[in-house]
Amino acid sequence: MIKVDNLTVSFGPVRAVESVSLDVQAGDIYAIVGESGCGKSTLAYALLGIVPPPGRVTAGEVRWKGKSLSHMSKSELKHMRGAEVAMVFQAAMNAFSPVITIGAHLDHALEAHPDVFPRRRDGQEYFRHLLELVRLDPERTWRAYESQLSGGMKQRVAIALALALKPSVVVLDEPTTALDVLNQRLVIDILADLHSSLGVTVIFVTHDLALVAELAGKVAVMYAGRLVEAGTVDEVFDERGRRHPYVSALTAAIPSVVGAASAVRPVPGEVPNLAQLPPGCRFSPRCAFAEDICWVEEPDLVPDRSGHLVACHVANRLVGVVSEK
Amino acid sequence: MRDRLYGLKMFCKDLWRLSKHDKGALAGGCVVVVYCLVAVIGPYVARVGGVANPADAYLPPSLSHPLGTGPLGQDVLAELVVGTRPIMEVGVLAAVMTVSVGVVVGLVSGYLGGFADSVLMRATDVALTVPGLALVIVIAGVVRTSSPVVLAAILSVTGWAGLARAVRSQALSLRSTEFVEAAKQQALPLRNIVGRQLLPNVGPYVAIHFLLDVTGAIYAEVALFLLGVAPMSGTNWGTMIYLAMGQGALFTTKSMLYLFSPMAAIVVLQVALVFFTRVLDAVFNPRLRAQ
Amino acid sequence: MRRYVARRALASLAIIYIVISVSFFIVRLMPGNPVSALESQLSSQGMTTQQIDQQVNAIYALTPRAPLWEQYINYIWSALRGNLGRSITDPSETVVHIIANALPWTIFVVGTALVISFVVGVAIGAVMAALQHTKLVKVATFVVSMLSAVPNYLVAIVLLYLLADLHPIFPTGAAYSVNVTVGFSWAFIASVVVHAVLPIASYVVTSFAGWALAMKGTAVSVLGAEYVRAAESRGVGARRVTQTYVGRNSMLPQVTSLALSAGFMFGGSVLIETYFSYPGIGDQLGQAVNSRDYAVMMGCFLLITVAVVVANFLVDLLYPLVDPRIARPGGANAVADARAEARALPAGGSAA
Numbered sequence: 029m030i031k032v033d034n035l036t037v038s039f040g041p042v043r044a045v046e047s048v049s050l051d052v053q054a055g056d057i058y059a060i061v062g063e064s065g066c067g068k069s070t071l072a073y074a075l076l077g078i079v080p081p082p083g084r085v086t087a088g089e090v091r092w093k094g095k096s097l098s099h100m101s102k103s104e105l106k107h108m109r110g111a112e113v114a115m116v117f118q119a120a121m122n123a124f125s126p127v128i129t130i131g132a133h134l135d136h137a138l139e140a141h142p143d144v145f146p147r148r149r150d151g152q153e154y155f156r157h158l159l160e161l162v163r164l165d166p167e168r169t170w171r172a173y174e175s176q177l178s179g180g181m182k183q184r185v186a187i188a189l190a191l192a193l194k195p196s197v198v199v200l201d202e203p204t205t206a207l208d209v210l211n212q213r214l215v216i217d218i219l220a221d222l223h224s225s226l227g228v229t230v231i232f233v234t235h236d237l238a239l240v241a242e243l244a245g246k247v248a249v250m251y252a253g254r255l256v257e258a259g260t261v262d263e264v265f266d267e268r269g270r271r272h273p274y275v276s277a278l279t280a281a282i283p284s285v286v287g288a289a290s291a292v293r294p295v296p297g298e299v300p301n302l303a304q305l306p307p308g309c310r311f312s313p314r315c316a317f318a319e320d321i322c323w324v325e326e327p328d329l330v331p332d333r334s335g336h337l338v339a340c341h342v343a344n345r346l347v348g349v350v351s352e353k
Numbered sequence: 354m355r356d357r358l359y360g361l362k363m364f365c366k367d368l369w370r371l372s373k374h375d376k377g378a379l380a381g382g383c384v385v386v387v388y389c390l391v392a393v394i395g396p397y398v399a400r401v402g403g404v405a406n407p408a409d410a411y412l413p414p415s416l417s418h419p420l421g422t423g424p425l426g427q428d429v430l431a432e433l434v435v436g437t438r439p440i441m442e443v444g445v446l447a448a449v450m451t452v453s454v455g456v457v458v459g460l461v462s463g464y465l466g467g468f469a470d471s472v473l474m475r476a477t478d479v480a481l482t483v484p485g486l487a488l489v490i491v492i493a494g495v496v497r498t499s500s501p502v503v504l505a506a507i508l509s510v511t512g513w514a515g516l517a518r519a520v521r522s523q524a525l526s527l528r529s530t531e532f533v534e535a536a537k538q539q540a541l542p543l544r545n546i547v548g549r550q551l552l553p554n555v556g557p558y559v560a561i562h563f564l565l566d567v568t569g570a571i572y573a574e575v576a577l578f579l580l581g582v583a584p585m586s587g588t589n590w591g592t593m594i595y596l597a598m599g600q601g602a603l604f605t606t607k608s609m610l611y612l613f614s615p616m617a618a619i620v621v622l623q624v625a626l627v628f629f630t631r632v633l634d635a636v637f638n639p640r641l642r643a644q
Numbered sequence: 645m646r647r648y649v650a651r652r653a654l655a656s657l658a659i660i661y662i663v664i665s666v667s668f669f670i671v672r673l674m675p676g677n678p679v680s681a682l683e684s685q686l687s688s689q690g691m692t693t694q695q696i697d698q699q700v701n702a703i704y705a706l707t708p709r710a711p712l713w714e715q716y717i718n719y720i721w722s723a724l725r726g727n728l729g730r731s732i733t734d735p736s737e738t739v740v741h742i743i744a745n746a747l748p749w750t751i752f753v754v755g756t757a758l759v760i761s762f763v764v765g766v767a768i769g770a771v772m773a774a775l776q777h778t779k780l781v782k783v784a785t786f787v788v789s790m791l792s793a794v795p796n797y798l799v800a801i802v803l804l805y806l807l808a809d810l811h812p813i814f815p816t817g818a819a820y821s822v823n824v825t826v827g828f829s830w831a832f833i834a835s836v837v838v839h840a841v842l843p844i845a846s847y848v849v850t851s852f853a854g855w856a857l858a859m860k861g862t863a864v865s866v867l868g869a870e871y872v873r874a875a876e877s878r879g880v881g882a883r884r885v886t887q888t889y890v891g892r893n894s895m896l897p898q899v900t901s902l903a904l905s906a907g908f909m910f911g912g913s914v915l916i917e918t919y920f921s922y923p924g925i926g927d928q929l930g931q932a933v934n935s936r937d938y939a940v941m942m943g944c945f946l947l948i949t950v951a952v953v954v955a956n957f958l959v960d961l962l963y964p965l966v967d968p969r970i971a972r973p974g975g976a977n978a979v980a981d982a983r984a985e986a987r988a989l990p991a992g993g994s995a996a
Contacts, residue, residue: 377786479662487949491945624789
């Protein structure tokens with residue numbers, strides 16, 4: 029449904045997203061994972077074509093059902109946003125105008141897409157139904173102003189609002205990050221529910237691996253603007269399989285509830301400054317397995333038979349997969 | 354102590370770096386400095402007073418009188434230079450008073466809360482609503498003073514309120530944070546809490562407010578002089594304009610320089626101060642730097 | 645909503661009461677106060693105590709020999725009943741009469757100036773924000789910043805010089821021409837308008853700049869706000885986004901500052917009306933100060949304050965239309981603080 033083809037998004041000289049390619053199929057629950065600042069949020073915005081200036085797409089394209097976003101007319105884009113692809117922003121704290129009611133937000137969305145619900149009342153009814161699905165009181169929420177809602181409530185309203193126009197794809201930026209544990213559980217349950225009952229394709233961006241393990245079917249891992257691994261959740265989380273060292277380190281960094289506290293091993297080092305990238309593999313300064321070639325040459329994404337992609341000289345060599353070069 | 358100096362050094366570096374981008378602000382800063390210098394050394398360099406010679410009234414500009422002469426034959430430029438100090442003195446003094454009162458009221462009100470807070474907040478509300486300049490004129494009209502200090506005090510009668518509010522909200526938000534709780538537990542003196550937590554947060558705001566207060570005070574004091582309400586002896590820009598207007602300077606082209614030079618002096622200073630606050634704003638508010 | 649209105653009304657009345665008390669303090673209690681001065685002056689003229697009392701009462705609506713608290717109550721009571729004393733320079737005129745003749749002119753000029761400055765300033769500010777990164781806007785920001793720092797009474801002098809004196813396009817003073825009879829005729833209205841142009845311009849030239857800068861600042865930050873992008877992500881049309889998401893949120897702080905601006909302008913009226921010989925309340929105050937007519941002075945100040953308080957109250961009534969949160973019980977606090985913030989840092993040069 030959504031195909032990202034060699035996309036590069038730049039903010040001036042800095043490339044927040046570089047040569048990223050993804051393929052999201054209908055019905056997927058697709059996770060995009062990475063640390064803060066790795067470009068995953070920018071990638072999410074690019075999926076809807078709303079990268080904030082001064083960011084611009086400088087190479088590649090995003091294709092929605094085969095049609096490139098850059099070739100779409102303004103009205104086509106407008107129609108796509110909301111009615112076909114919707115977004116839930118990170119920490120919906122500020123995602124609502126403080127001076128209008130929640131209901132008003134919905135009305136504006138309905139007004140912009142008269143083809144989805146020709147009768148405004150049907151749209152409002154549907155939204156109320158969605159509010160119930162996200163475990164909120166429809167009447168009170170409809171009339172409320174954003175200042176009357178808690179963070180968790182706002183996040184759920186944002187989800188409901190995103191689904192209000194019956195989009196086929198929902199993109200969520202860090203849906204659980206700003207929430208306390210209870211609300212996190214709630215949102216996870218809601219997302220799983222909505223996926224199974226409404227059949228929406230879900231794409232979410234996060235740095236929480238546990239969330240990925242629980243919810244996602246497919247994963248793409250980003251590091252410093254580049255895609256370093258992509259595949260199904262099973263493939264990526266398989267400790268014995270071919271993996272990018274970054275992913276191994278991430279999973280090893282998760283403290284175990286039963287293990288000793290001393291067994292926690294955080295990933296050493298820091299995310300590189302995107303304006304001053306090291307030559308060769310971007311992860312090499314922090315990589316335990318780095319070899320000479322890693323410092324010199326950027327690894328390509330290499331697929332295996334099932335389509336599992338890894339971009340690492342060492343990992344690919346170890347498993348005997350030879351790059352196309 | 355050392356980290357205060359370091360902070361100051363960083364601040365100056367930031368200031369310099371940003372000033373280079375914003376030419377207007379840099380110019381503003383320089384102009385302000387020039388005015389300060391003139392205010393301080395002016396009276397020693399230029400001479401005013403002496404014998405009035407009406408025969409020399411309103412001479413055109415010449416080498417000995419670069420800006421011409423006034424209605425009594427006095428050198429306009431000399432009067433302008435000498436007239437700088439009284440205006441700036443009162444302006445700065447008034448701003449200092451305004452800021453002091455504002456910060457103290459805000460701190461007391463925010464930190465102590467309770468009855469003191471309610472009373473002070475009432476007072477602040479009144480000070481915010483009452484038309485400041487009108488009140489200043491009335492008080493100055495009743496208390497005919499020639500002392501700069503008293504004048505400065507009158508000028509700051511309502512200006513402190515806005516700052517008090519802002520400082521108060523800072524104090525309120527900090528009062529309930531863990532810093533203060535922890536500090537109290539460690540029995541750290543109030544000084545420490547105020548100095549370390551409060552002031553750095555309000556500092557930028559206070560600095561900008563100070564400069565704007567100077568502009569406000571100058572606006573108000575010149576207004577008083579123009580009305581003839583604050584008869585400070587001696588020359589200053591305000592009395593120059595007052596005398597000029599009184600002498601019908603508006604209706605003769607000869608007197609243009611005498612009338613417009615002090616006006617220009619005032620406007621240039623005000624504009625410079627405002628421009629300078631913009632760069633200060635950018636230094637303190639990193640979000641604005643992107644612009 | 646009703647509670648909100650009631651609260652604001654109460655606050656307004658409280659302020660008026662406090663101002664009357666301050667007036668009492670200035671007139672009666674301060675060192676060197678006018679009443680004592682008058683008393684000693686009259687007694688040196690050889691009047692009896694009774695005569696002195698009578699005089700003082702007529703002029704200041706005060707009974708000097710009564711106990712202090714009684715004086716205070718009487719003063720306030722008289723003020724509320726509309727007795728503000730008499731003019732010293734012309735004892736046949738009551739203060740109220742003088743003010744009643746003068747106030748409408750000031751309200752006309754200041755009100756018009758306020759509206760024009762606001763509308764023009766906010767519009768320009770919005771445009772400046774929309775075109776932020778262009779060279780034109782950078783220049784405009786520079787110019788507008790300069791204008792915002794210029795004192796409005798100096799602008800009055802310049803306008804007077806250029807457009808009334810050097811080139812007699814506009815009249816040099818008064819509210820209307822001597823040749824015109826008062827009444828609802830076109831000639832009269834035209835004359836009034838022509839005479840009001842320069843005074844209004846004096847306010848507007850510097851005032852609109854303040855609004856423009858403030859609006860630009862607000863609009864720029866609103867344009868970058870997440871709820872704007874969230875709305876765009878839902879495909880909400882550009883016009884709707886600009887109007888409701890950007891527009892309303894940017895207007896909020898401006899409406900807040902509206903009341904503050906009214907107070908400032910009334911203050912400036914003293915000088916501007918003096919220069920234009922415009923018979924408003926500012927002019928009266930200026931004259932009273934110069935002739936030491938303290939009763940008129942205090943009366944003018946009181947009425948100016950009342951006018952400002954009323955203006956504040958009207959803005960308070962207007963506010964919930966733009967920001968529905970304030971009329972609600974919980975929302976009022978956060979919004980009140982936001983309003984105080986807006987009042988705290990006026991855009992350049994208007995701290996008075």
